[in-house]
Every structure is written in structure tokens, then in C-alpha cells.
Amino acid sequence: MHAYVGTILRINLTEKTIKCEPLDVETAKKFIGGRGLGSYLLSQEIDPEIDALSPENKVFITTGPLTGTTVPTGGRYMVITKSPLTGTIASSNSGGFWGPELKNAGYDIVVLEGKAEKPVYISIKDDQVEIKDAAHLWGMKVNETTDTLLEEFGDPKARVLCIGPAGENLSPMAAIMNERYRAAGRSGVGAVVGSKNVKAIVVRGSGKVKIADEEKMKAFVKDAMKKIRENGVTGQGLPTYGTAVLVNIINESGVLPTRNFQTGVFADAEAISGETLAAEYLVKKDPCYRCPIACGRYTKADEMEGGGPEYETIWCYGSDCGINDMKAIIKANHLCNEYGLDTITAGATIACAMELFEKGYIKPEEVDGPELTWGNAEAIIEWTKKMGTSEGFGAKLAQGSYRLAESYGVPEYSMTVKKQELPAYDPRGIQGHGVQYATSNRGGCHVRGYLISPEILGLPEKLDRFSLEGKPLWAKIFQDLTASIDASGMCLFTSFALGAGDYADLLSAAWGVEVTAEDVLTAGDRIYNLERIFNLKAGLTKADDTLPKRLLEEPMPEGPSKGWVHKLDELLPKYYEVRGWDADGVPTAEKRKELGLE
């Protein structure tokens, strides 16, 4: 007994075949599961140099060993594939209930390979798995798709994962949605699914995940719950305001990206804060599977309602576009969910377009919709729709900010790392966080090593956010721990309250073998290096480990981070060193051997 179901469901869309394969449990444990095991299998099965949108790419939808168990937040699944946005390995993570349902149906992993001739969807009811015609679903938005499939499936408790029109249109900002408004959001994973002509996967399972040691697990779960409850972030801030609690906090540190990162202070932050969201638009909290934190919000703005917005959506559609209209942000959020768009890339791309418009690169005459001016609430709504359908100038935006800015010859106005839009923290005022931005294996990302935790929130200890001292090592440790948490099937947010030892305890109860904190960190290191090796084989180099020029050269113009640039030059070599990589950022033979990587 080991908490894996033990079965991989492999669906070849070209051949129209469905196969069950046994999971190699020893390999699984080496990479834990989820992001780790998925990355390993992808590395084994595809050539990293292929075109992400070709039939040769594969999609691994993976659970972790703790997915579907009794651990708090144990409801995550991940999507691992080659990204059409970044060209790197992608691993996007989502919550809700789809992951546990897949395990209850009897599968740890679903693999999509090849390409269907015509649109299809996958129906999974325990061991009844079918590839079904989806002609009638193609073109539908996410809620309509979900309603239609739930009715066809005949069980309202089934869980629907699907893409929206953006995924069908192969937009590299297309997300995979589950349960209407949960998203495996980043890196264009929805476009890869769309490229295979797959619209959805509906799943319903009657089984139950079994683990090795029930008694041990009960005790560890109680302990973890207690720590989560007693922690200020997981026990109070996130439960009350959701992730949007960060708007005011980050603005007060002068690192809330505003008008495409031109400054880190937004005068109207309060109007788009978590406090305002709670006071005006919240309908209810909307928690994921077994989550004691319940950061999820369900909101309503006029006729539009649904999950979110998260802090990351509020920032990019808000301060980054100079928008102080919370209602417009909520509507843009719901539209992203309907079209299946990654909100960060979508909002940040509009922000980039606004700067290109302000600076005269984008001409008024080529814009077939609302003016791309800072603070134009109508613009964020209408351009989101047009990105969602790749209509007119929206088709250009739907390629993301890098390709947009590059088409005007000024890629430096795209606030991206590896062509993926940076999240809501200006690294000029958070030096450690900037290193992890530059080195994240999936490009600009905040959830691959959330140094905001020590550098701003003071967890597990408060670091000086401007200091460079020790930051490379902090970045490495956070990246490694995060990789293991993602691989386990738990939510990263637990890490405000839990440490490597806690995850080790939970895994040891699940697996029935002793697991130490060191084992957890080593597995994370292994996963991180595996991803890095994939990216190097895909053609990325040291030159890709960088930040937008603005953040390296233009000092922050105002506020509590005034005068700072990010000092990546000083930090990067030290980071490579603590990683055990050579001066070109390549894992040394010694490091590979230590981790058991070829």
C-alpha cells in the first residue's frame, strides 16, 4: 500500500486507443508524483525540441500520492507538457475536485498523445473510458461546455475539465479549466490540449484512495491542521480576504506592478483590495477539496458570477493597466474563465499593449476596439473577449506580450521571463524573489519559489528584501521544496505554515516508509534539475535566465522601493553555484549523478 492507485491511463488520439499501464511505484516515489513524475515521463517520452503544438507533444495530467487522501488541501492535479508560450517544460497546477475524482476513478495519470482527427472529449466513469465526439461542444465557452457535459454524462457529481475557445484557437495564453473556474492556468497548456482536438475530460469515480498507515496519517493530519490554523497567513489572512489580501500589503512595500511595471506604487490600491472585494462583491467563499484555508472566492458583478478574482488577476487587470474599477476587473476575470485564458498573461498583455499604445508603437488605426489607454475599464473587458476568440487585433494580443512587443521591434516592453508574463511582485524591491523569477523553469512565475513569504510576509523568518545576502540559497531551497509540494498533490499555500518535515511525515504515512525532511528537499532538487535539463535540451541557455531590461536598469521611480534595480548580475552566478551548476547554468555531471539523473 502506497497511496498511488498504480495505473496510468494512456489515450492515443491518433490511433483512438485507450490503454491502462501499471505505474512503476519505485520511479514514482523517486519523483514523488504530480509535477515530478509527470516531468520525468515527459522527458522520457518526447524530444524536447519538438513543436509544442505538434502531435508529437504529449500532455500528462497527473495527481500526487497525497491527492485524494485526507491531507489538508490534498486535491491538486498538474498538467505537464511542452509549453507553446515559453518553449520550456510546463507544469500547471489546479485545485478543486477533479484530481481526487480521477484517483477515485482508478488512475494516477492521464496521458494524451497524438491528435484526434475531429474534436473529441474523454469520458471516464471508473473503468469505462471512452473517446467521444465533441463536434457540438467546439466553440463553446467553459460554463456551457460544463453544463452540456454534465447533462450528457448523466451524473451531476461528475467533474469536468475542459478548454474554452482560447484553447481551441491555440492561443499560447490558453488555460485548462476544471469545475468551471479553477485553472491550470499558465504556459498555454490549454493550447496543447486544443492542438490535439480534445475539448474536455469528464470524470467520475466510485473508488477511494488507500494509503499505507491510516493511524499515523490521522495524527500527522491533525498536527498539520493545527499548524495551518495557527499561522497568520493560512489561519487568518487568506481565509478572510482570499489571495487579494495581498493588494494592500504589496502596494505598501512599493512593489505592486503598476502601468506595465513603470512603477511599484498604485494610488488606488484600496479600491482594488481584498478588503474592497469582501465588502462589495463577495457572494461566498468557495473552497477546494479538504482545504482548511479556503482562499477561493465566488463573486458577482452585475450578471456575471463565478470563482475569483485572485490577487494575480486583480493586479494584472488592475494596477498594471492603471484600472481602479473593481467591477471591471471582476468581469474581466469571469471572461477569462469563460474563454479559458490565463488571467496573468491576458491582463499583463493588455498592460503591455497600453504602454505600446502610449509610446506610439501601436497606432490607433490598427486597433479595432476600445482605446488601449491606462485606466480604460471598457478596454480590459472588450479586449479580453477579443483575445478569447482571437478576433481582429485580439488575435495579435492572444499571442502574449512578448510576441506582441517583438512584432513592433521592442520586446523589452514585454515584462516576461522566457516569454511568460511576470506575476504581481516587482523584483526591484524583492531581490531574492527576482532570482527565482529569472531561473524559474517555466518562465515568469511566482509559484516556483515564493520568496515573498520570507522577504515580505516574514515566514518562516523575516529577511531584508533589499539584501542580496544568502538569497541564492533561499531561492534554491524554496524552489526545491515547492517542487516536492507540487509533486505531492498538496497546495503550495500550506507552506506558509508547514515545513519540509511536515510534508515528509505526510508522505511517510501515505507510503508506509520513513521519509525525512532531507528526502523531501532532495526530491525537489531532483525535479528541479530534471526540468532544467529538459529546457537545456529544448535549446534554452544561460541567456534566458534574465529579467526584463526595465527591472535591471531603470530604478524604481517612487515609493518604499525607490531607487532600486534588480541586481541579477551579482546573484545569478552564486545561484548557479549553490545549485551545483557550472558557469553556464548546466547541472554538472556530479550533480546529475548525485540526484540519479542521466
Add this chain to the structure above:
Amino acid sequence: MHAYVGTILRINLTEKTIKCEPLDVETAKKFIGGRGLGSYLLSQEIDPEIDALSPENKVFITTGPLTGTTVPTGGRYMVITKSPLTGTIASSNSGGFWGPELKNAGYDIVVLEGKAEKPVYISIKDDQVEIKDAAHLWGMKVNETTDTLLEEFGDPKARVLCIGPAGENLSPMAAIMNERYRAAGRSGVGAVVGSKNVKAIVVRGSGKVKIADEEKMKAFVKDAMKKIRENGVTGQGLPTYGTAVLVNIINESGVLPTRNFQTGVFADAEAISGETLAAEYLVKKDPCYRCPIACGRYTKADEMEGGGPEYETIWCYGSDCGINDMKAIIKANHLCNEYGLDTITAGATIACAMELFEKGYIKPEEVDGPELTWGNAEAIIEWTKKMGTSEGFGAKLAQGSYRLAESYGVPEYSMTVKKQELPAYDPRGIQGHGVQYATSNRGGCHVRGYLISPEILGLPEKLDRFSLEGKPLWAKIFQDLTASIDASGMCLFTSFALGAGDYADLLSAAWGVEVTAEDVLTAGDRIYNLERIFNLKAGLTKADDTLPKRLLEEPMPEGPSKGWVHKLDELLPKYYEVRGWDADGVPTAEKRKELGLE
């Protein structure tokens, strides 16, 4: 503008008429709304001496002025009617989303009067209101009723309130259920609805509640949210473990009623604790409308899943029946929700039956089901089903513990006040809480003045739980404040963090007039006295303000409350005095005049 919609929907089932009447806003403000206004209207419209199950009784389903607004927890509705269990005025409160939906449809209150010839249900879609045939629904359990009605109504976002088989069978422990597993649980309000041949009310509204001062409201809501977040109970304990967090706390004070209140210490408390629930059976948190606390749980035990169990269910089916099997308790809870039973009265009645069986009053030969022995997990499940359908000996149990024990000539084994089962706190170790038990206007009840807050939890300040000093006044103030909170449409749980001044602020923003903390307490006093006067007219006397003999005469046998009895004799005269009542517990003419009551 004043936060009321301004319309009462009156449905006469005998006459088959549907009428809209204007709400008298000045009267509404005097009694705030919800429990207050409903009690006023009931007092005006029915003779308190009538039979609760006769067509002369009426049911007022009322919202408060804050229901459906942006205030945290503003989603409550209340049911006011004469109770078939207690013969007193009943006012049962429920959360979820039904109340806001009713207001969005354009009504503050629904009145059911008369009796339909055949089973019917009420369909409300904004101003389209219909009385519809419910022959096909009669006999259905709650989930099936809900599924059927949602399909017939044709809008999955509609909200369904209904009764289960228990209400149809006129069991005085029948609840009104909404959204499957939220309950206006106590005092048999479901039987009154059943006596009118009404199975359900489905509602969907497209409107939005308007208030007087949006800007003021935003500021007050932000402030209230902050206080709720920063409070240990509303910000941490309830969010993490739900109400079941109390199991260990109350057991550690030696006041967890065990084996029908024979003792206050349950050796297996940990096995039925909130910590165990979270570690083993929780599927997700399941919050009500705009609630930052999110105490609601959604759990699964084998094939049964749904909302709850609450602390009150765990206690009465757990320690009170000598049961340490959490899975059985969860199943009993889900069965209560399916049959539409009040879990407290249902569980406590089984506990009483177990003691009657132990003492030889109930003979083995009359029991057509599992043996009624302490700790028999099968018994709590099977007898719940039989109470739900009034089958065999279950029909006798379905009358509640008072009528059961009385039928054997030993009513003293029924742990009730005014024939309603006491909740989960043995008053021998909590003297103030005992006074409010004895004087609660709806009989044995913990949510009419929750002195557990100061006496056990230390909020707003810690009182010596064994001391009598000042307790009558504490009871009065808590009862009054509670009445106003119930009347407002907010959840009582906010009162761990908020005080009378906070509710006054929220009401003043809603109404657009100045409201003080004193106004709030006076309105509560008015409501409390109004209810009292109803009960006196219904025939209740001072003699009904008492506690079960056991709690007054048998010292607690063990644990941290060992040796104590409840000292009601000393406390009651002082309570009457602080209330402004005469020595017989009748509100004086002066008091009535002061409160503007006839």
C-alpha cells in the same frame, strides 16, 4: 431607501390565493425584521392558544434588513410559527442562500396560511408566483425533492426549501431544510409546514437588495471583516474545524453531556472531535452566503455525503448516546438531513430511549429494531431512519423525548426545557448558561443567549462559570443582543467578534438613520418580551422556566465540574428582576409600556 424590499408575499393555501402586501417599514424597524418582525406579525395574526398543527396556525418565513446585503454572514432567514413540540412561539434560523434569493426575488417575508387540500409546492420566480401540485414529491426525501424541483424549475441556480418525510408525518422534531442540508431545525417547524400540505418553496430572484448608504456600508463592512478575522473563534477555531472544534473544549470543562446527561465527561471525546472530523471525513468546507468564517463542513462516510455534522449533532448522537464511532454519527447526520429531522431532538431522543431501556422502562419486546444500548452504532442509524418515516417504535420516538418518557410515566428522564431537548452543554458546570436554558422562549436552546462565550471561551471577557454573580444580567443582555442579531439577518456566530455597536453601525448604513448600540439592545429586549407575552398567552407559566430534575438535584458525578448542580432557584428570581418582570415572570405594565408593547 432602507434595505427592506417592502413586500410581504401572503399565500393562503385554503383559498389558493397569492397576495402581495406592502411592508410597514416603521413597524419593521421597531422589530428590526426576521425573528423580531415575524414574531410581531404572528402575535398579531394568530391566537396563541390554537393547536400548532391546525390550519389556524401560520408560518412566517422572514428575512432581515441585512439579509442579502454585503454584510458578512448576511444570508439568514427565519421561520416563525407556533411550535408543535413546545407549544411556544418558534423561531428557527437557517443560512445558505435561500434568504438572499427570496429578497432578490422581491419579498421580505413569505406567509403560509390555511391548509392546502392536497400536497403543493410554491414556485417563486421574481413576480411569477405559483401554487403547484406536489403529489409526485410527497414521500420523497430531501435530496430527491431538491433534484426533482430544480429540474422542474429549469434553473439550476434556484434555491429549494423543503420538508422531508418527517415533516409530512407531522413529527414535532421535523425541520425545514434548504439547499439540501441547511436547516431551520428546531421546534418542529417542518411539521407545521407539513400540516399545511406544503412540500417546498423554490425561489429564484433577479433583483438586488438596495440599502441607504453604500459608502458608509463599505467602511463598516471592512471594519466588521477585520474584527471577525482577528478574533480567535471566528478567525481560527471555527474556520479550521467548524463547530465541532467544541467537542474537546467542552469535554475538558466536564460539561459534555454524556449518556443522557448522566455525566459531563466522555472518555472517547477525541474520537468524535472536530480534529478527527477534519482528519478523516471532511471533503470540503461549505460556507454560507458572504461568510468569512465558513464553519460549514461537507463530509463523506462511505456512500453518504452532504453538509455537517455540526457540534450539536456530534454531541447528541455521540457522547449522549455513548457513541465513539464518528462514521456512524456522520451517517445519522446525513439521514436527519434526508428525512428532515432536527438532529438535536432526534439524537437526544435516542439517548433518552437508551436510558429508558437501560432502566427497564422500555422493554426489549416492544422495540422492533436494534437494541437501544449505549454505544450501539447500528441503533443510531436505524432508529433515525425509523423516526424519519414514523415506522413502528420509531413513530413513538418521533414524538421527541418528552412525550416518550412521559408515556412511561417518567418525564424526568427527558432532558428538555419546555419539552425541547437541551443542547450540548451541561448547565451544572455553567451556571449562567443554565438560566438562559430555563428561560429561553423556545425551550431548551443554546442559540438564544450563548453564555458559553463568556463562561467557557472567555469572550468578550472570561467569567467564572460556577459563580452566580451577575449571571442573570449577562443572560438578559445576551438574550437581547441575540434577538436583534437574529432579527437583522446576520449569523449569531459574528457575535464572538462583534458587539452591539457594530450591529448598530451596519443597520444604520442599511437604514440611513442613526442607530446606537442601545437601540440594538432595546429592540432585542422588545423582541424577547414580545415572545414571552405570546408564550404566556399560549398558557405557559413560571413553572415552565425550569430545568430537568437531574440537573437541579443530582451532582455531576465526575470530572472538572464534579459535585455541582444547577442553582436555578437562586438565579431565576434575580433574572425576572433584571428583566423587569414580576415574581411570576410576567412582564410588568411598566416594562411593556417602555418597550411599546401592548
